Amino acid sequence: MSVVVPIDVAETELAFQTMALLVDIGQAEGKAVTVSLVSPKSSNTNGAGQAESSSNNSVNYTGGGLFTWTRIDDANNTTTTSLSAMLGWGTGGAGDVVDQGVVPASLLVAASIVHSSSTVTAATSCLVDVHYLHTNTPTDSDSNSNSSPTPPKNKPPLLKSVRFNFASITERDRFILALKAIRVPCKDFDALKEMSPRLPVYFFVNPFGGVKEAVKIFLETVVPLMDLAGIPYERTDTEYKGHAEEIMSTVDVRKYSAFIAVSGDGVLHEVINGLMNRRDWRAARRTLIGTVGAGSSNAMNPNLGHLFPVYGVLKTHRPMDIISCTFHNSGKVVYSHLNMAWAYIADLDIESDAFRWIGREKTTLSALNRLIRLRRYRGNIGIQPINHQSNNQDNQHEDLDYLDTDKLDLEVSGDVRDMPHHPYGPKRHLSKAAATDTSVYPIQLTPGQDPIGYFTANNLPFLGIQYKGSNNVSMSSGFVEVTYGAERLSRIGLALALLNEKAPDDWESIGAKTIFARGFRLEPYGWSWGVGKWEVGNEEIEIDKLNRTNKGNILAVSGEPFPAEPVTVEIHPKIINIITATWLKE
Numbered sequence: 001m002s003v004v005v006p007i008d009v010a011e012t013e014l015a016f017q018t019m020a021l022l023v024d025i026g027q028a029e030g031k032a033v034t035v036s037l038v039s040p041k042s043s044n045t046n047g048a049g050q051a052e053s054s055s056n057n058s059v060n061y062t063g064g065g066l067f068t069w070t071r072i073d074d075a076n077n078t079t080t081t082s083l084s085a086m087l088g089w090g091t092g093g094a095g096d097v098v099d100q101g102v103v104p105a106s107l108l109v110a111a112s113i114v115h116s117s118s119t120v121t122a123a124t125s126c127l128v129d130v131h132y133l134h135t136n137t138p139t140d141s142d143s144n145s146n147s148s149p150t151p152p153k154n155k156p157p158l159l160k161s162v163r164f165n166f167a168s169i170t171e172r173d174r175f176i177l178a179l180k181a182i183r184v185p186c187k188d189f190d191a192l193k194e195m196s197p198r199l200p201v202y203f204f205v206n207p208f209g210g211v212k213e214a215v216k217i218f219l220e221t222v223v224p225l226m227d228l229a230g231i232p233y234e235r236t237d238t239e240y241k242g243h244a245e246e247i248m249s250t251v252d253v254r255k256y257s258a259f260i261a262v263s264g265d266g267v268l269h270e271v272i273n274g275l276m277n278r279r280d281w282r283a284a285r286r287t288l289i290g291t292v293g294a295g296s297s298n299a300m301n302p303n304l305g306h307l308f309p310v311y312g313v314l315k316t317h318r319p320m321d322i323i324s325c326t327f328h329n330s331g332k333v334v335y336s337h338l339n340m341a342w343a344y345i346a347d348l349d350i351e352s353d354a355f356r357w358i359g360r361e362k363t364t365l366s367a368l369n370r371l372i373r374l375r376r377y378r379g380n381i382g383i384q385p386i387n388h389q390s391n392n393q394d395n396q397h398e399d400l401d402y403l404d405t406d407k408l409d410l411e412v413s414g415d416v417r418d419m420p421h422h423p424y425g426p427k428r429h430l431s432k433a434a435a436t437d438t439s440v441y442p443i444q445l446t447p448g449q450d451p452i453g454y455f456t457a458n459n460l461p462f463l464g465i466q467y468k469g470s471n472n473v474s475m476s477s478g479f480v481e482v483t484y485g486a487e488r489l490s491r492i493g494l495a496l497a498l499l500n501e502k503a504p505d506d507w508e509s510i511g512a513k514t515i516f517a518r519g520f521r522l523e524p525y526g527w528s529w530g531v532g533k534w535e536v537g538n539e540e541i542e543i544d545k546l547n548r549t550n551k552g553n554i555l556a557v558s559g560e561p562f563p564a565e566p567v568t569v570e571i572h573p574k575i576i577n578i579i580t581a582t583w584l585k586e
């Protein structure tokens, strides 16, 4: 038996929480057990054990107190586990481990039983093989820092192994008990305690995404790690657009430990939408999801801290906000993990598909192309900033509750089904309010004002693997960052932001504004090339002059195109669980 141990040792608590979820020690009874640890190179300074380096990357343990640990005290919420003592880290070790208390930038990836019960002997049953991802060589500055080292962006991790020899089976078993015993009190992870480690992981592989490398990435990166770790898995190659969403809306999620899209953002979008539109969405939303970047833009890679595809299957997980987009003409409700865009960002996003063949540069090319021919859009927009106390009776209690995922989960379904096609999913508080209702949306942008060039509501910082479109949102910030620019929007400023691959710190400096919002409603009218004069009072005539053909009149939801029609966008805080890097900072 073997198990994946998705650990960044920098974050002991999360690491052991995850390990406790995945390791089924009960399976190991009567067999030798291999656990994955980071390689110690010399004796530690706590006197907790001895680790002697030997040839072939093998380490012999002799210390009796090696696996000393302290149980986490659930009552007072503390953990005093000493990782350095447990793992026997020492000073002066060259190579994979740095000084005590400073973590190596390596990830534990697997624990496996290497000897079957029929061949096990007293000696071999004490052997422990260690598999880990080596991500970089710690530098002096790493050693002096207590913070978690972030793997370099340009060096892929290497899979390494080291063998440990426990002094006795008792020692080995004490360690196993330690793994089993350690729990981290963490509200956000409670839901996942129930998950069985023996359930397979379900992979969606899109053979036609991006530059068509998903199958290769799956076979060469995902499969070896899953096999090494002995984690069962299933694979479905998506056969058409909407295939993953179809499966996610009906599959028995209790039969799998996670659903991972080996794709770009498009298939992940489908996975999320399939989950959220289920009749049992309240339970299904807790299902662990993830992505192994294999598309052309892979915005989720930087958002999740997965700089290389391999990280997508190895990490911890945490709750993430998503937004819902309620389309009022069609009655469709679409969920989005990245953003909802209109005007420039929607145009460049959708048009970038034409440049898919060049890979990740497709967005930059499309962005510059559209910047030269910037369209001007007009519409009604009403924005509800966070902390707004609505005057509207219907919305008053919701203002207090919307950040509380537990309350949302307790809501009784059936009383708020105002949308015919997607009756399930989180309650849509704002969907009935008109954009011009100032009691719900105190911030008003009307078509009589300057036309809009730039408009995006970001749920996550990165809109593409190379472009950080928002400096303020995070995975669970509880708001969308609405950024818009009208006529004073500086094209040069925007172009520089694109070339710097980062949103400006001060949007005002390039003629744009940013608002932290709980939600907004957008009623798009259409676009024109020039600014034009908008005769207030002659709305119908003015609207008539606008372009409203599908081309250039679209909304983009996580990069997927939708016809421009009135839409309400709302944040749903911490509503899904997603696999992330442990070093990801909130």
Ligand SMILES: Nc1ncnc2c1ncn2[C@@H]1O[C@H](COP(=O)(O)OP(=O)(O)OP(=O)(O)O)[C@@H](O)[C@H]1O
Pocket (backbone or CB within 6 Å): 206, 207, 208, 209, 210, 211, 238, 239, 240, 241, 242, 243, 262, 263, 264, 265, 266, 267, 268, 270, 294, 295, 296, 297, 298, 299, 356, 559
């Ligand atoms: N077999 C298929 N044939 C055609 N389209 C498919 C198939 N499988 C999935 N799709 C669709 O392909 C779209 C794009 O897929 P994916 O997200 O994997 O790549 P991408 O768009 O290149 O990546 P990114 O979003 O990072 O730019 C998705 O919307 C998905 O629904």
